[in-house]
Amino acid sequence: RGRLFDPRCVDALLRGRAQLDEICQEFSTASPRPGQVG
Incomplete structure (x- = not known):
């Protein structure tokens, strides 16, 4: 279980x-798509 946070x-x-x-x-930035921010 602790291995996950190695x-x-x-x-x-x-x-x-x-x-x-x-x-x-x-x-x-190379090919911006409308409606998608971030």
Whole structure:
């Protein structure tokens, strides 16, 4: 149960999440879609 919050696991998740946000931002600025904010 405590394994889920393994620092390395959390770090990887956060990094993956940050990368995803970056990609999404780049994509949305490259081809903005009406009605989608954020």
